[in-house]
Amino acid sequence: MIKKLLTSPFGWILGIVLSIGICLGALFMGSVDHQTLMNTDIGSKILWDIRIPRVLLAFVIGASLSLSGVLIQSNVRNPLADPSLIGVSAGAALGAALMIVAAEFVGFETQYYIPIAAFVGGILATMTVLKLGRNDLPGGMALLILAGIAINVVAASLIGLLSYIATDSALRHITFWSLGSLASANYFWLALCSIALLIVCIWLPKQHRKLDAILLGQAEANTMGVDVKRLQIQSIILVALLASLAVSACGIIGFIGLVTPHIGRMLVGASHRYLLPLSFFLGGSLLVIADGMARTIIAPAELPIGIVTALIGAPVFIWLLVREGRRLQW
Amino acid sequence: MVMSLQGLSLQRNGKKVLDNISGELVGGKIIALLGPNGAGKSTLIQAMARLLECQGRIEMKGQALGEFSAEELAQNLAYLPQHSQLQFPLEVEEVLSLATLPFNVTRLQQRQQIKQVIADWGIESLANKDFRQLSGGEQQRCQIARTYLQLSNMVTEGRGQGIWLLDEPTSSLDLEHQQQLKTICTQAAKEGHCVVIVLHDLNQAFSLADEIWLLDKGKLRAQGKTSEVVTEELISDVFNVSVRRIEDNEGSIFVFS
Numbered sequence: 001m002i003k004k005l006l007t008s009p010f011g012w013i014l015g016i017v018l019s020i021g022i023c024l025g026a027l028f029m030g031s032v033d034h035q036t037l038m039n040t041d042i043g044s045k046i047l048w049d050i051r052i053p054r055v056l057l058a059f060v061i062g063a064s065l066s067l068s069g070v071l072i073q074s075n076v077r078n079p080l081a082d083p084s085l086i087g088v089s090a091g092a093a094l095g096a097a098l099m100i101v102a103a104e105f106v107g108f109e110t111q112y113y114i115p116i117a118a119f120v121g122g123i124l125a126t127m128t129v130l131k132l133g134r135n136d137l138p139g140g141m142a143l144l145i146l147a148g149i150a151i152n153v154v155a156a157s158l159i160g161l162l163s164y165i166a167t168d169s170a171l172r173h174i175t176f177w178s179l180g181s182l183a184s185a186n187y188f189w190l191a192l193c194s195i196a197l198l199i200v201c202i203w204l205p206k207q208h209r210k211l212d213a214i215l216l217g218q219a220e221a222n223t224m225g226v227d228v229k230r231l232q233i234q235s236i237i238l239v240a241l242l243a244s245l246a247v248s249a250c251g252i253i254g255f256i257g258l259v260t261p262h263i264g265r266m267l268v269g270a271s272h273r274y275l276l277p278l279s280f281f282l283g284g285s286l287l288v289i290a291d292g293m294a295r296t297i298i299a300p301a302e303l304p305i306g307i308v309t310a311l312i313g314a315p316v317f318i319w320l321l322v323r324e325g326r327r328l329q330w
Numbered sequence: 331m332v333m334s335l336q337g338l339s340l341q342r343n344g345k346k347v348l349d350n351i352s353g354e355l356v357g358g359k360i361i362a363l364l365g366p367n368g369a370g371k372s373t374l375i376q377a378m379a380r381l382l383e384c385q386g387r388i389e390m391k392g393q394a395l396g397e398f399s400a401e402e403l404a405q406n407l408a409y410l411p412q413h414s415q416l417q418f419p420l421e422v423e424e425v426l427s428l429a430t431l432p433f434n435v436t437r438l439q440q441r442q443q444i445k446q447v448i449a450d451w452g453i454e455s456l457a458n459k460d461f462r463q464l465s466g467g468e469q470q471r472c473q474i475a476r477t478y479l480q481l482s483n484m485v486t487e488g489r490g491q492g493i494w495l496l497d498e499p500t501s502s503l504d505l506e507h508q509q510q511l512k513t514i515c516t517q518a519a520k521e522g523h524c525v526v527i528v529l530h531d532l533n534q535a536f537s538l539a540d541e542i543w544l545l546d547k548g549k550l551r552a553q554g555k556t557s558e559v560v561t562e563e564l565i566s567d568v569f570n571v572s573v574r575r576i577e578d579n580e581g582s583i584f585v586f587s
Contacts, residue, residue: 073418074418077415077417077418078417079417079418209428209431210431212420212424212428213428213431215416215417215418215420216414216415216416216420216425216428217411217414217415217416219376219379219381219409219411220409220411220428222379222380222381222400222403223379223381223403223404223407223408223409224404224428224429224431224432224480225400225401225403225404225405225431225432226400226431227399227400228400265418265419269419269420269421269424270418270419270420270424271420271421271424
């Protein structure tokens with residue numbers, strides 16, 4: 001299967017995207033002039049310790065956010081939903097902001113604690129949403145969405161409060177973190193995010209027709225042999241795992257989870273048999289490209305990747321809305 | 331008997347939506363659920379499909395309905411809701427293919443079955459269209475075809491008599507397709523399935539159903555053979571209209587004034 005995948009057009013595109021991603025940056029690695037540098041310790045360090053983990057992590061996180069987007073949109077049957085809907089991003093951001101401000105007051109090293117705090121925040125927020133949402137009640141999914149909105153509002157106001165009391169450097173740290181960056185990518189995060197993605201990829205192949213059935217409606221899916229409640233809970237837990245790990249590793253990256261599934265649907269329709277693998281590749285490739293742009297536009301400085309994905313994602317999203325509106329005569 | 335209902339009751343916001351409903355669904359019969367708006371027809375059919383919980387007991391083929399797994403339920407019962415709410419671009423063929431989800435059907439068999447059901451329902455021109463872009467009537471026909479395909483698979487898989495629950499299936503259909511639905515319902519009953527159909531048209535119910543369950547404010551006001559239980563007085567009382575029943579050799583019709 002892996003051989004089939006790597007020799008398919010997807011495999012070729014993936015190879016090209018990853019290669020471009022590895023070459024791009026303040027130091028362009030494809031240039032002949034740098035061949036000598038590549039033979040030095042510095043060149044090798046840039047390649048193996050910085051570029052490769054960063055580009056691979058970008059792909060894994062892009063794929064994770066994109067699959068999360070497909071899962072959450074299908075489960076709530078709302079094309080405008082994204083992983084932040086269940087409060088995971090807001091919870092993670094609150095956890096990170098709390099850690100940044102606490103570190104300023106207490107004075108400890110935040111490098112490793114911020115991602116851990118973000119992960120705990122993301123999972124706690126999702127658990128609160130699940131508890132408040134009570135998916136076992138009639139109309140439970142609507143309750144779940146409203147609970148997600150409430151948690152987002154609470155987290156946003158608490159982050160505002162933390163920003164208000166934060167010192168200048170902490171405030172700058174919170175802002176930069178909330179815009180997302182893959183600069184701190186390493187093999188630890190790559191391994192962790194890859195394991196989570198692998199778990200989801202093992203779980204997904206048996207669910208694609210069930211997810212199609214849910215698109216028709218909960219009642220239809222229930223009477224077509226789908227245990228809807230169970231599938232929704234499993235999906236939300238996996239989305240929380242993927243999204244909170246992604247947010248922990250590189251901050252908040254918007255629009256990939258929202259826009260990529262739509263681009264996928266425009267290409268292959270809504271059937272999950274094709275949409276899931278396509279979203280995996282599209283999400284991963286888009287984030288590698290966005291990260292490449294973030295590293296090169298103002299090189300040697302770096303743009304936060306959240307700004308790049310939002311600048312690309314927002315116009316695409318508006319275009320999709322207008323197109324969808326015209327087609328369905330809203 | 332494929333399903334039995336014993337003392338079903340449900341309250342919403344202090345109002346009794348179902349009030350002590352009991353009855354039996356028998357294979358080979360068509361049962362029409364009639365009643366004014368808010369009488370509890372859709373609620374009752376949803377309770378039969380295990381889509382909502384209520385007091386009382388429902389048994390399917392001698393076993394409590396709650397004990398069936400989601401898959402087992404779908405192998406014995408097909409349900410058509412009043413409205414479709416698809417928000418995503420699924421093609422009609424993809425919607426139809428979901429009917430085989432609870433069964434062990436190969437992709438080749440699935441393709442053949444879909445081809446057959448598309449031909450049976452005369453929806454060849456719609457097969458590759460985005461479901462959302464169809465008219466209300468076309469969507470209704472595709473959904474009826476999907477549930478019928480699910481019902482057909484119950485026979486193929488040797489599950490025997492199934493239950494076909496149809497919630498206002500004729501609401502968006504033109505006369506030709508109402509007639510087609512009538513033929514298919516009769517055929518399903520002949521195959522041994524029990525068809526439960528929510529209708530608003532009394533004459534349609536009279537020409538199609540073997541049995542009528544007349545609901546009013548959550549209560550069963552009448553239940554039994556169509557020709558025996560429904561009288562002018564009862565219809566006038568339940569629907570608050572003036573009505574006359576005219577009989578001839580071909581049956582009876584209701585005329586409203």
